[in-house]
Amino acid sequence: MSLQRRQRVWLFDLDDTLHDASHASMPGINRGMTDYVAKYLDLSFEDASALRAQYWRRYGATLLGLIRHHGVKASHFLEETHQLPGLEAQLRMSAHDRAVLKRLPGRKYILTNAPRAYALRVLNALKLIDFFDGVITIDEMQMFGHLRPKPDARMLRHVAAQLKVPPSRCVLVEDTLQHQKAAHGIGMKGIWMRRYLHEARKSVNNRMEVGVHPCPAPSYVYARIRSLKTLLAL
Template sequence: MTIARARQRRPQRAARTPVWLFDLDNTLHGASHAIFPAINQAMTQYIVDALGVSHDVANQLRTSYTHRYGAALLGLTRHHPVDPHDFLKVVHTFPDLRAMLVAERGLARILAALPGRKIVLTNAPEAYARAVLAELGIARLFERVIAIEHMRTRRGWRAKPDRAMLRAMLRRAGASLADAILIEDTRGHLKRYRQLGIQTVWITGHLPERAPAMRAGGRSGSSGRPHYVDHRVRSLKSLHAGLRSGRLRQTE
């Protein structure tokens, strides 16, 4: 038997199935339009009421804890007597969520066309995440929602970009780091998780106008794509178009 014939008979390695890890806010919908301002206002007011501090102090605590821990909730539970479940419910409840949502046209069709498994990975609470997915008409496209309640361990609350948490969540989902593709608007999360070897996609279309130019702890090339970002896209539509053409398109 010739070497060439032996190679032909060698079984082909099965193609790997991608596991898409979608952030929720400013990734699957435009939270900066109305939802983020409402959440920020509600968080600050909750801190004022719970801790008896001024509005300025509450606002400073909210922003500093978000930057330090990835979610304001983590700082509040570690340093103050705050009921985490009450906090999450109060600041993520909206009387007319549908009117606040902004999303890409044809979002469900775009997501359905992406090959592989799809998981939502968000620092938001589960009830809010599922309500958003339901209003957008895309809930059925995701096999699971990993919300901040699911990231909690016996040692306390966790959130993105905690690396041990991500490893644990992927194990629970029966997925490997090698197959994971994280789609995020937050570059700090992309940077930290890229160190685990997963693919990273930075989506910028829902970001405030100045956000892409802000510092994120890494040098960018002429395309504005930091070294820890494998692909930069403006929208999920452009992500899908890049896959169809055989490469992910990077947009300015």
């Protein structure tokens, strides 16, 4: 095995990358976020859904728009929208992917815009936590007092610096193309996970159709995969 492969730092997204969030959690999270916007901004469900889509497209995350324009507290929003009773019973992932994570050389981290409590619930339920050297969630994506979740390039550079590696040593495995593009812009390699993309397309409310690209592989994507097994050959 080459030294270069052993020195890689893998940054794995969680939802719809390591597990089938379109089945297990995204419907509940999307409903929870829309309900939150409707309740705290006194909007109809339809208007709240439209506002969420607008903020997602403009800022890359609904939460950033709510913070900027409505003074919403991130911790309150994340806690309210990720309660998800019965989540563990709905979780599923490929057994082959689990085996690959155990074998994959290099340091491995979770990098997710989800809150820490939710991410740990998923990782522990799927028995994945021991495969990773660390878990970086939206709770830690703060810079100079401001929330900087993916696809913020400044945060991605900061993560690489915190891990004491140049961005060129990092490989981001993601289902969302906006995040891939930001990673490419600072020298990271982007791997586009497409295993769950078909299911994510079925619902307009699931990711608001953002991140679905008509081309087989945009130029900023290093490789596209449907199984983590492919990573062993890269």
